Amino acid sequence: MASIIVADRLTKTFQSVRALDDVSFEVAEGEWIAIMGPSGSGKTSLINIFGGLDQPTSGRAVVDGVEVGSLNEKSLTRYRSEKIGFMFQQFHLVPYLSAVENVMLAQYFHSMADEAQAAEALVRVGLGERLEHLPTQLSGGEQQRVALARALINHPKLILADEPTGNLDEANERIVLDLLCELHEAGHTILLVTHSAEIGRMADRRIELAHGRLHQIAANRR
């Protein structure tokens, strides 16, 4: 299967700190990859580079044929809105917008807001009754599901999830992981950062980082 993601000798330094050091790997379309490693190993830096939020210091990061490091600010904005769906550990919803408006905001930045479509996306993640609730009126799990609906609304090529269950209780973690499994089965490519070995085992492969370097790539048995 063709590679949708290529990391080619990726290096990222912050002043004197080497967050990523010569990391190379490829990911096929539809694969679920768990990126693992201790804190400070470069997991979030890797996700941010593929998400177009950070630029690599050297090396290439290619997503769906686009070299992310070569894009200018305008192209990066379009890249983020068209190719990437983000999920963050802190959910990062706009606090003064309702659940459905948070989803519509991503539509608005992509092309045109469609309330019916946004509501349908929330129904799919089990929040059909919570459309008009503000983030502060939702539980952590519900907020993360809103974030998931927002990540999917523009049909991105790649879902980047940075510890999406890190702030959730067990029940909500299960709900979110089940949704990710469904997405995987539907053919979405997922890059998920996690500390959890259990979640790591749910992915097709695990990319393990240590001190910014690629420690190992391991395939999970099915």
Next chain:
Amino acid sequence: MFWRILSRLLWASRGRLLLALLAVTSGAAVCAALVNLDLDAGEKFTREFRTLGANVIVAPQADQDSTPTMDEAVMMRIAAMSAPEVVAAAPYVYIVANTGQQTAPIPVIVAGTWFDQVARMNSWWKIDGQWMTQRDDEAQCMVGANAARQLGVAPGGHLTLRYLGREAQFAVAGVMTSGDSEDNQIFISLPAAQSLAQLGDRVALAQISVRGATPVLEDFVRRLGVALPDLEVRPVRQLAATEGHLLERIRSLLFVTVVLILVLSAMGVLAATAGLAIERRRDVGLMKAIGGSVRRVMRFFFAEAMVIAVIGGAIGGGLGLLLSRWIGWRVFSAEITPRLIVLPLTIAAMMIVALAGALPLRLLGRVRPAEILRGE
């Protein structure tokens, strides 16, 4: 979606935005009042100036004949022009008469004139006693403050004037203080002066008070010159120039005040938006992360500033028009006409103020999403 998000933004930051709205509204109110006053200032201020005496003189040509007088009918020719800018016009006859004891006469300058007109063009004179009002009152006189002091007369007293063997007695109606040469003179009615000097219907000159800025005055002098070709018509240039400069200074003062208020309003908005900019770094970082371009994200914040400018400008502009009417009554005792052009002008000025004040929000365009999402 744009308006939906904008309304949510406005509601979410209503505390800080209310402060900005207050700054814009109060600035708009004062600016609108001053601009409306300025638009009316030319007329209102010159109307005030016209209480400061005559600014046009009509006199016989110097070389016309041996006695420099003209026919009193000149006053009717001036009145016949029906010029609305004329506040008052008074004929004058001047003689140097004697008063006091016959054995020790005291020479005094006597002016014969129309008191009703003199009172209109010199309403600021201070009068001890009362103004004479009848043009043909030959029994009373008014005495300048210095002359009254010198002659030892007061309102209610009597004065005898002698001129070329003729004599007339007058009761002192009032003592006036003008701060000028009139303080040394004695004013009697025109018929009394003409009778004393045996001048018939002749007058020495006419003083006219004309309302309006320098161009209006010049135009009036030109037209009057055409109407009275046999006489000399001249503006009292020093006074006209002083009025012009004073008006210019008042308008400059209004302009500087308006600019200062606009700057202060912008600073008020700046103070409110500086806090907002810090509050919204996270939102902007997030919006950029999910695909919002700098332009689209910043559009929300500048639209917010525009909403404040339009609402504050409209409310403040309306209040300003009312304020200008109140100032008009208090300062000029005159009605200031509300000029509707002031409203769009104020709103436009407030848009500039709000945009200038919202400059800290521009810094949000530089927010790097990765830093915000990392929690920096």
